[in-house]
Amino acid sequence: MAYVEKQDRGQLRVDVEECKGCGLCVEACPPKVIALGERLNHYGYRTAAYKGTGCTGCGICFMACPEPGAITVMRIVNRARSVEQCMVGASECASN
Amino acid sequence: MSSEMIAEYEVSHGKAKAFYERYERKDELQHQTHFCPGCGHGQTHKMLAKAIDELGIQNRTILVGPVGCGVFTYYYYDVGNISAAHGRATAVATGVKRSRPESIVIDYQGDGDLAAIGSAEILHAANRGEHITVIFVNNAIYSMTGGQLAPTTLLGQKTATSPEGRNAANEGYPLHVCELLATLEAPVYIERVGLGDNKQIMQAARAIKRAVENQVRGLGFSLIEVLSPCPTLFKMTPVEAQRWVRDVMEKTFPLGVFRDRTKEAQPRALPEAAPALDRIPQILGVANEDLPEGNPAVHDETAADLDLAVRVAGFGGQGVLLLGEVLAEAGLDAGLEVSWLPSYGPEMRSGTSNCHVRLATRVIDSPMVTNPDVLVAMNEPALRKFVKSVHAGGWILYNGEEFPADCEQPGVQVLACPFTEIADALGNARAGNMLMLGALLEMTGVLRDVNIDAALKRLVKNPRWTELNRRAIERGRELMRESRL
Ligand code: SF4
Ligand code: SF4
Numbered sequence: 001m002a003y004v005e006k007q008d009r010g011q012l013r014v015d016v017e018e019c020k021g022c023g024l025c026v027e028a029c030p031p032k033v034i035a036l037g038e039r040l041n042h043y044g045y046r047t048a049a050y051k052g053t054g055c056t057g058c059g060i061c062f063m064a065c066p067e068p069g070a071i072t073v074m075r076i077v078n079r080a081r082s083v084e085q086c087m088v089g090a091s092e093c094a095s096n
Numbered sequence: 097m098s099s100e101m102i103a104e105y106e107v108s109h110g111k112a113k114a115f116y117e118r119y120e121r122k123d124e125l126q127h128q129t130h131f132c133p134g135c136g137h138g139q140t141h142k143m144l145a146k147a148i149d150e151l152g153i154q155n156r157t158i159l160v161g162p163v164g165c166g167v168f169t170y171y172y173y174d175v176g177n178i179s180a181a182h183g184r185a186t187a188v189a190t191g192v193k194r195s196r197p198e199s200i201v202i203d204y205q206g207d208g209d210l211a212a213i214g215s216a217e218i219l220h221a222a223n224r225g226e227h228i229t230v231i232f233v234n235n236a237i238y239s240m241t242g243g244q245l246a247p248t249t250l251l252g253q254k255t256a257t258s259p260e261g262r263n264a265a266n267e268g269y270p271l272h273v274c275e276l277l278a279t280l281e282a283p284v285y286i287e288r289v290g291l292g293d294n295k296q297i298m299q300a301a302r303a304i305k306r307a308v309e310n311q312v313r314g315l316g317f318s319l320i321e322v323l324s325p326c327p328t329l330f331k332m333t334p335v336e337a338q339r340w341v342r343d344v345m346e347k348t349f350p351l352g353v354f355r356d357r358t359k360e361a362q363p364r365a366l367p368e369a370a371p372a373l374d375r376i377p378q379i380l381g382v383a384n385e386d387l388p389e390g391n392p393a394v395h396d397e398t399a400a401d402l403d404l405a406v407r408v409a410g411f412g413g414q415g416v417l418l419l420g421e422v423l424a425e426a427g428l429d430a431g432l433e434v435s436w437l438p439s440y441g442p443e444m445r446s447g448t449s450n451c452h453v454r455l456a457t458r459v460i461d462s463p464m465v466t467n468p469d470v471l472v473a474m475n476e477p478a479l480r481k482f483v484k485s486v487h488a489g490g491w492i493l494y495n496g497e498e499f500p501a502d503c504e505q506p507g508v509q510v511l512a513c514p515f516t517e518i519a520d521a522l523g524n525a526r527a528g529n530m531l532m533l534g535a536l537l538e539m540t541g542v543l544r545d546v547n548i549d550a551a552l553k554r555l556v557k558n559p560r561w562t563e564l565n566r567r568a569i570e571r572g573r574e575l576m577r578e579s580r581l
């Protein structure tokens with residue numbers, strides 16, 4: 001069941017039209033999973049981008065970001081259920 | 097099996113509901129704030145919005161915004177908003193909280209606003225322990241106006257107006273607002289936080305929420321000072337500016353709690369709300385039921401085209417202002433347009449004093465009386481000062497036996513009597529003004545006794561004077577009638 005462990009606890013969404021590319025989130029993120037992207041947005045800012053994996057859902061980047069809605073942090077909700085479902089699956093397997 | 101295990105995520109940190117969806121300040125860029133990249137105002141705004149969300153007070157929050165980079169609070173927060181004049185946010189917040197005690201009133205100010213032009217307002221609001229929450233953003237510089245030295249600028253810090261760096265001998269020392277306010281008795285909570293690193297940011301968010309919560313609990317005055325980066329005027333990158341707050345600014349402005357009486361503070365009874373507008377006439381004693389009976393609020397037919405301009409002048413203490421006031425108040429009672437404009441020196445007694453009164457059937461254009469129809473001169477200096485201003489066909493009532501010959505004006509009629517002496521004989525020399533009023537009423541034929549009685553009843557509360565004033569006015573009328581014989 002190693003795939004359960006691989007699910008990141010958090011995910012990051014950046015609104016590239018609201019981000020001003022200040023870089024404070026890059027600095028703030030403990031596991032360093034944010035970087036400023038190559039792409040310039042509509043207003044000429046090099047905006048923040050999630051590296052794609054490794055977010056813990058801690059929310060620190062959200063607090064460090066000065067823009068009201070540039071960052072949205074998501075947290076995993078169904079991990080417990082996943083594990084539970086696995087257990088059910090496993091017992092079913094065992095009974096078979 | 098692994099293909100069924102797609103994780104679900106839900107938002108844990110997203111845009112606060114206390115913010116508007118879009119900011120209608122401009123036609124475009126409605127999803128962006130006006131702050132520069134990395135500005136500490138943005139983080140502070142978010143912390144406050146989050147606190148409002150978490151405490152569930154959005155629909156009873158009134159935010160009083162400053163002048164400075166924080167000026168546009170009303171474009172961002174979907175709460176009640178007021179924009180105060182520079183430095184006056186604390187005073188405005190005081191008034192709002194006192195008249196709407198059930199509202200949560202938050203005062204948001206920067207250091208130029210709060211610590212310079214608004215220093216008196218914050219000091220006294222804190223000293224009175226107003227039930228408000230103050231968010232004080234300190235970035236050590238005047239930002240909106242282009243980086244001038246602020247009271248909070250650090251020693252040695254270069255600004256547009258301290259190009260060699262702040263020098264204590266010339267510009268004084270950085271003002272420590274938290275420390276200063278913590279010397280006062282009334283404040284309940286005072287804390288300085290910073291935006292210098294993750295730890296500081298998390299603490300700042302907690303402190304801001306606490307300061308708002310204190311008000312929800314009815315505890316009293318709370319202030320949070322936020323050391324905040326201004327990358328633009330620090331001339332640094334956002335990350336450098338953040339570090340500067342932590343490594344440099346904090347040395348001058350140590351973080352911490354300077355006052356915490358939240359444990360011992362008792363929730364105070366809310367102040368009584370201000371009276372409703374329609375109760376104010378009653379409180380002032382000018383409601384309809386306070387007016388004498390049988391007193392229709394219409395003036396005499398004969399006064400259909402009245403426009404009377406009177407100047408009353410004399411020494412302070414002679415009843416100059418009261419004479420004018422009675423005239424104006426009686427005019428109000430008669431349903432006329434009136435104005436009364438006092439003008440006096442700083443002395444309570446013996447200084448010169450005068451007032452302008454107008455009574456008219458039409459709307460009065462100006463309360464100033466430059467060329468009166470009637471000059472009431474209660475002494476010789478007053479006569480000499482204003483005699484030339486009386487227009488031809490006008491009147492002078494002069495308080496003196498002899499009218500000075502050199503004061504005579506062509507076409508101006510005069511009644512000169514020693515009114516003060518006559519009043520003294522009647523019972524009190526101070527009723528001289530009422531004698532002169534009587535003469536004026538008789539001479540002009542304006543207003544009825546019932547109007548004068550109503551005015552006197554409202555203006556002279558002491559019943560001791562009522563009878564004497566009546567007799568003085570009647571005697572004044574007689575003197576005028578006698579002079580015409
Ligand atoms: S939530 Fe935490 S781990 Fe995830 S990107 Fe933000 S700071 Fe990094
Ligand atoms: S902190 Fe916010 S505005 Fe700054 S780069 Fe990150 S997402 Fe963009």
Ligand code: SF4
Nearest residue numbers: 131132135165239326
């Ligand atoms: S000038 Fe400074 S305080 Fe003003 S918006 Fe820009 S960064 Fe913020």
